[in-house]
Amino acid sequence: xxxxxxxxxxxxxxxxxxxxxxxxxxxxxxxxxxxxxxxxxxxxxxxxxxxxxxxxxxxxxxxxxxxxxxxxxxxxxxxxxxxxxxxxxxxxxxxxxxxxxxxxxxxxxxxxxxxxxxxxxxxxxxxxxxxxxxxxxxxxxxxxxxxxxxxxxxxxxxxx
Numbered sequence: 662x663x664x665x666x667x668x669x670x671x672x673x674x675x676x677x678x679x680x681x682x683x684x685x686x687x688x689x690x691x692x693x694x695x696x697x698x699x700x701x702x703x704x705x706x707x708x709x710x711x712x713x714x715x716x717x718x719x720x721x722x723x724x725x726x727x728x729x730x731x732x733x734x735x736x737x738x739x740x741x742x743x744x745x746x747x748x749x750x751x752x753x754x755x756x757x758x759x760x761x762x763x764x765x766x767x768x769x770x771x772x773x774x775x776x777x778x779x780x781x782x783x784x785x786x787x788x789x790x791x792x793x794x795x796x797x798x799x800x801x802x803x804x805x806x807x808x809x810x811x812x813x814x815x816x817x818x819x820x821x
Contacts, residue, residue, distance in 0.1 A: 667695035760791025
């Protein structure tokens with residue numbers, strides 16, 4: 662098993678392709694990876710996925726039905742202290758805190774100091790996200806973090 666590695670299925674631009682979702686689930690099961698869907702709580706439950714990812718714009722608190730769902734992972738993302746507090750009330754297990762570094766989509770970044778300051782204000786494990794690449798990966802040693810996530814970091818074509 663690949664400890665701590667999970668795949669998050671995220672598609673905000675179009676309707677979820679259920680056959681694609683099921684194929685991803687089978688693929689992840691075969692490789693013993695956790696499979697989580699973004700912001701689709703009902704689909705996560707219906708298809709017995711490993712969990713759900715609650716993006717920063719999801720501020721709902723009606724997540725009680727999953728508290729008795731064995732081994733169900735709830736993770737969330739935040740960009741500020743206010744959003745961290747919302748994710749804590751949603752009872753997420755981990756919080757993606759972003760963007761750590763400048764990204765292609767935004768010039769805004771938390772940076773090492775602000776990230777560390779925010780990390781002291783929660784007991785939830787934090788995952789660094791945003792702008793992580795081969796040139797700045799070593800800076801993760803400077804922050805209070807439990808892991809990191811990325812899209813472009815793992816995309817060999819763009820990150821080589």
